[in-house]
Amino acid sequence: MYPEDLRYTKNHEWARVESDGTGVVGITHFAQDELGDIVFVDLPSVGTDLDQSAKFGEIESVKTVSDLFMPIAGKVIEVNNQLRQQPELVNRDPYGSGWLVKVEIADPSRAATLLTAEQYQRTLPGR
Amino acid sequence: MAVRHTLRSPLHERHVALGARIVAFAGWDISLQYSGIIAEHLAVRRAWGVFDVSHMGRLAVEGKGAAALLDSLMTVDIAGLEVGQARYGFICMSDGGILDDVVTLRRDDTSFLVICNASNRAAVIPHLHQHLPSVNPPRIEDLTPSTVMLAAQGPEALEKVNDLFGSVPALRRFRGAPVSWLGDAVLVTRTGYTGEDGYELIAGAATGKLLWEHLMKAGATPCGLGSRDTLRLEAGLPLHGQDIDTTTNPIEAGLDRFVQKGEREFAGKWALERVARNGPVRRLIGYKTSGRSAVPRHGQAIIQGERQVGTVTSGNYSPSLEVGIGLGYVLPEVTRPGDSLHVDVRGRLVEVEVSSLPFYRRS
Numbered sequence: 099m100y101p102e103d104l105r106y107t108k109n110h111e112w113a114r115v116e117s118d119g120t121g122v123v124g125i126t127h128f129a130q131d132e133l134g135d136i137v138f139v140d141l142p143s144v145g146t147d148l149d150q151s152a153k154f155g156e157i158e159s160v161k162t163v164s165d166l167f168m169p170i171a172g173k174v175i176e177v178n179n180q181l182r183q184q185p186e187l188v189n190r191d192p193y194g195s196g197w198l199v200k201v202e203i204a205d206p207s208r209a210a211t212l213l214t215a216e217q218y219q220r221t222l223p224g225r
Numbered sequence: 226m227a228v229r230h231t232l233r234s235p236l237h238e239r240h241v242a243l244g245a246r247i248v249a250f251a252g253w254d255i256s257l258q259y260s261g262i263i264a265e266h267l268a269v270r271r272a273w274g275v276f277d278v279s280h281m282g283r284l285a286v287e288g289k290g291a292a293a294l295l296d297s298l299m300t301v302d303i304a305g306l307e308v309g310q311a312r313y314g315f316i317c318m319s320d321g322g323i324l325d326d327v328v329t330l331r332r333d334d335t336s337f338l339v340i341c342n343a344s345n346r347a348a349v350i351p352h353l354h355q356h357l358p359s360v361n362p363p364r365i366e367d368l369t370p371s372t373v374m375l376a377a378q379g380p381e382a383l384e385k386v387n388d389l390f391g392s393v394p395a396l397r398r399f400r401g402a403p404v405s406w407l408g409d410a411v412l413v414t415r416t417g418y419t420g421e422d423g424y425e426l427i428a429g430a431a432t433g434k435l436l437w438e439h440l441m442k443a444g445a446t447p448c449g450l451g452s453r454d455t456l457r458l459e460a461g462l463p464l465h466g467q468d469i470d471t472t473t474n475p476i477e478a479g480l481d482r483f484v485q486k487g488e489r490e491f492a493g494k495w496a497l498e499r500v501a502r503n504g505p506v507r508r509l510i511g512y513k514t515s516g517r518s519a520v521p522r523h524g525q526a527i528i529q530g531e532r533q534v535g536t537v538t539s540g541n542y543s544p545s546l547e548v549g550i551g552l553g554y555v556l557p558e559v560t561r562p563g564d565s566l567h568v569d570v571r572g573r574l575v576e577v578e579v580s581s582l583p584f585y586r587r588s
Contacts, residue, residue, distance in 0.1 A: 134246075134451070135263040137542040138519055156571075158520060160262045160542050161451060163571075182517055186263075 099127045101193055105169065105209050106218035112193065113169040113212060121170055121203045125157065128222055130192045133159040136185040141177040141199060148172060150208065154199065157188070170208055172201030234279035235373055235430040236437050243447055251343035253280040255450050262451035266544040269419055269456055270585075273379030274448035275440045282346035283368040283427060284339040286353065290361035291337050295329060298356055298492050300475060300484045306331035311399045311414055314483050316349065317493030321474035321500060325349050326465050328416060330401050338368075338412070338427075342465050356492075373433020377440060378423035378456075380587075385443050386413070386424050398422075407435060418453065420460025420583060458541050458550055461511060461582030467523060468509060468538040468552050477505035477554065479582075507535065507554040511584060512566060512577040514549040519575055521568035527553050528567040528574065534559045537568060545585045549577070 104112040110129035114122045130136065138158040148154050150171040157164050177199050181187060188196035203209070213221070232253045234240075241247065245256035256277065258265060268274045286295060292304040301314030311330040315323050325345040330338045341349045346369060353365050377386050387393045393413055394402045401414030412427040428436055441447065454464070463469045463478060475484050476497055484497055514521070520542050527535035535555030543550040559566065562581045567574040 134258065135261050138517060140519060156519070160455065160544075161257070163519075163522075185517070 100215040100219055102215045104193065104215065105212035106215065107167070107169045107212060108218075108221055109167045111167060111169045113209065115170075115203065115206055115209045119203055119206055120175065121172060121201050121206075121209075122197050123154075123169060123199050123201065124192055124197045125166070125188065126218070127192055129164075130189045130196070133157065133162060133164060135160050136188045139178075139181045139185050139188065139198065141181070142174050144174050144177060146174045148174065148201070166198065168201075169212055170201070171204040173204070174199050175202050176200040232280070232370075234277050235434055236277050236279065239434070239437060240277065240447070245447070245449060248450065250450060251280060253343060255280055256447070258449040258451045259447045262449075262455060263544045265446055265448040265452035266455045268446035269379045269421055269448060269452065270545055271379070273377060273382040273385055273423070273445055274452070275437070275445040276376040276378070276448050276453055277437065278374045278376050278425070278453075279369075279372070279433070280343040281369075281374055282339075282341035282343060282349060283372055283374060284341065284346075284350065284353070285366040285368050286337045286339060286363050287366070288335055288361065288363035290358055291335055291363035293361075294353065294356060294358065294363050295337055295339070296489065296491065298353070299327075299329065300491060300493065300497070301329075302485050302489065303329055303331075303337070308333055309396075309400050309402050311401055311416060313399075314485075315475050315480070315493075316352065317474070317491075317497065318471060319493055319496065321476075321493045321496035322471040323465065323469045323473060323475060323478075324352060324471060326463065326469060328414075330412075330414060332412075335363075340374075340425075344466050371430060373428055373430055373436070375426045375433065375437060375440065376417055376419075376423065377426065377445065378417045378419040378421045380421065382421070382423035383415075385445065386426070386440075389439055389443055407432065411436065418460075418462060419456040420462070420585060421456075421587065455541050455544055458539055458552070459543050459545055459583065459585035461552075461584060463509070463552065464539060473509075473554075474500055474505070476500040477507050478509045505557065508557050508560050509538070509552055509554050510535075510560050511550065511552055511580040511582045512568075513543070513546065513551075513580045513584060514575060514577050516548060518549060519570045519573065520549040521551050521570055521575060521577065525571075526569040527555055527559075527577075528569060529559055534566070540568075543584060549575070550580070550584045 295303040521540040540551035564579040
């Protein structure tokens with residue numbers, strides 16, 4: 099439920115750092131489960147520069163709306179347009195086809211400040 | 226020892242065992258969802274689902290003066306109900322504001338059952354008591370804590386419940402009858418709040434628990450408050466506390482068909498006649514977004530051109546239509562189906578069009 103090759107934040111976002119200095123960002127299994135059925139995702143435009151922890155969008159479920167915060171600073175190079183017609187991909191496959199944005203990471207060394215899968219799981223309430 | 230301040234259905238442990246997410250609503254712990262709001266919603270539209278609605282108020286009003294009391298307080302004719310007939314209507318204040326929307330069933334010559342909203346039970350009971358006549362005052366008994374109420378809704382619901390009970394008298398809509406089951410009686414009414422056909426079932430707590438188990442075994446999808454809200458909104462049905470309340474009247478809410486015309490006196494009649502005569506100052510309309518977008522929500526401003534013309538009262542996602550739908554009060558001239566408006570959704574304008582109700586109709 100929490101892949102080891104990703105890095106995480108306390109706000110339930112994940113980031114995958116690729117070898118070419120780009121990163122993929124999404125929300126975790128815990129987050130999609132808490133939100134329930136996702137019905138709309140509001141994502142930034144390609145080209146937007148975002149600081150770490152900056153709000154980059156909103157994710158809406160039937161019952162709630164949550165802000166999305168960047169796990170790592172970067173410039174948006176691609177957004178997941180499939181989510182326009184199929185927002186439920188975030189529920190079904192939060193680490194794969196439910197990805198949110200791809201960025202050119204400003205400082206890849208900052209990824210080390212994020213939580214590992216194990217550290218992130220320890221922040222979750224016991225079920 | 227730990228004191229809990231919320232009420233719970235006798236079925237609470239069953240819901241927890243099914244993995245329900247529990248939320249607090251109207252002083253009760255209630256299932257929000259089991260498998261997911263959209264899945265539950267679609268199960269009710271396509272097959273059948275069962276809701277535990279035990280939180281709803283169930284008030285017995287009995288005695289020679291029962292019909293007269295209820296008749297004096299309801300916007301619809303209660304005394305004229307046949308045995309086994311139910312009717313939806315409003316309990317209004319003298320200014321025409323809606324204290325609650327209720328369904329009243331006549332059980333026999335002198336016995337009625339009033340089903341009210343959970344959030345208003347504590348207001349409706351004193352309201353009834355305050356209007357008791359000194360001659361032949363009826364008895365008012367709150368059956369809520371000792372009974373269970375389930376709603377079985379969907380195109381397969383009638384058949385599945387009929388199968389379970391072995392034999393149910395053929396009921397027209399808004400009719401009810403007691404059915405014998407496992408040595409006890411279950412009150413079955415062909416009523417609901419989803420826009421689908423189905424039954425609501427009332428039984429004592431012990432029988433109610435058995436009934437839930439049997440319905441689950443028969444393949445019902447357990448459904449919670451989340452899907453109850455998306456279903457009723459698709460059906461264009463108002464929710465007291467959101468779309469109607471003591472500051473709104475049935476005329477402006479477009480529900481004047483539930484205000485009886487004629488000679489009968491009832492609380493709020495004069496105020497409502499005045500509103501009908503002068504025309505309401507605002508109207509409740511339905512609207513929907515054109516596609517996938519942020520969903521307009523309760524309290525958000527409805528905009529036309531440069532000005533705010535209204536406010537959203539209920540807004541949600543429609544799983545059947547895959548758009549945002551909702552209700553809101555707007556200035557009376559802004560009400561033609563097809564009219565284009567915007568809603569200010571957290572600082573962004575989302576385009577919507579006025580829609581006739583219901584949003585979803587069974588074919």
